[in-house]
Amino acid sequence: MQPLLHRIQFDNDETAFKEFYKENVFRLFQFAFAFARNKELSEEIVNDVFLKLWQHRSKLNKIKNIQVYLYVSVKNTAFNYSRKNTGRKNMGIEEISTDHFYLSPDQEQILMTDELKKQIEQSINQLPPKCKLVFKMIKEDGLSIAEVAVILGISYKTVSTQLSIALKKLALLLQPSLKEHEIKI
Amino acid sequence: MSFFQTNKESMIKSRIVELMAKKIGKEASKDELDELSELLLKNPGYAYLLEIVLSLKGSRNHFERDLPQEELVDHGSGRQIKSPAFGR
Numbered sequence: 001m002q003p004l005l006h007r008i009q010f011d012n013d014e015t016a017f018k019e020f021y022k023e024n025v026f027r028l029f030q031f032a033f034a035f036a037r038n039k040e041l042s043e044e045i046v047n048d049v050f051l052k053l054w055q056h057r058s059k060l061n062k063i064k065n066i067q068v069y070l071y072v073s074v075k076n077t078a079f080n081y082s083r084k085n086t087g088r089k090n091m092g093i094e095e096i097s098t099d100h101f102y103l104s105p106d107q108e109q110i111l112m113t114d115e116l117k118k119q120i121e122q123s124i125n126q127l128p129p130k131c132k133l134v135f136k137m138i139k140e141d142g143l144s145i146a147e148v149a150v151i152l153g154i155s156y157k158t159v160s161t162q163l164s165i166a167l168k169k170l171a172l173l174l175q176p177s178l179k180e181h182e183i184k185i
Numbered sequence: 186m187s188f189f190q191t192n193k194e195s196m197i198k199s200r201i202v203e204l205m206a207k208k209i210g211k212e213a214s215k216d217e218l219d220e221l222s223e224l225l226l227k228n229p230g231y232a233y234l235l236e237i238v239l240s241l242k243g244s245r246n247h248f249e250r251d252l253p254q255e256e257l258v259d260h261g262s263g264r265q266i267k268s269p270a271f272g273r
Contacts, residue, residue, distance in 0.1 A: 026245065101243070102244050103241045103242065103243055104242065104243075104244060105237050105241055106241070106242050109236075109239075109240040110236050110237060110240045120237065120241075136243070138210050139209060139238070140241070140243045144210055144212055145207070145210035145212045148210075159210070160206055160207075160210065160212075163206040163210055164202050164203060167202045167205055167206055167209075167234075167238065170237070171198070171202065171231070174233075174234055174237070177233070178230030178231065178233060178234060
């Protein structure tokens, strides 16, 4: 990602910017959707963030962590839209929608029955929103606990706890399969 | 199995989950990763759980197909956005 950012900042390289956009837009759109809950508005939020990034490209090297910067910008832009339209100061993280996040075990990577796959998907879908968001950001978006804490404005401990809750729920659901696996081994 | 054995087992499982969370969350130190590997060798069921978690991935098609359409209402003059969070 760094070479792309370098080309954007120092060469005003639009192709590099498009590539950078393509690499990040879907994750950010999903994140925006958690707050905005509609497609058009989420697209507007994400495009606003990228537009500002392009406009301020000369300062890109001052950004310590571009991933954290993008997520925080999306969240703040979503909050600004919310404030403008509802007059409410801030949306709580508990109010987010995570129904659109979908994680599924890859059966090409791991051997399991269709029934177990379905159970895992259901278990993840039933996680409380905050827990599901944290799990998705870490597992799918590849962010670290510390990065998620900064992005969501919650403590490291809270992120860590939410992640453990998700894992414990999966462990509980998979209890029979885990036991069976231990016996097989 | 005695109470103390059960309690010890549950402490070990909590520790495994804690270490797994650190590993997935990219915050585990080398010592913690080693500790996790050792614990997983003794608890192969949890090794399977970790494999499952590591294999989880998102689906773009699923996301696009499942966008909640109820947030969009048609008022005759085209779709208008109705979002509780944004008051539109």
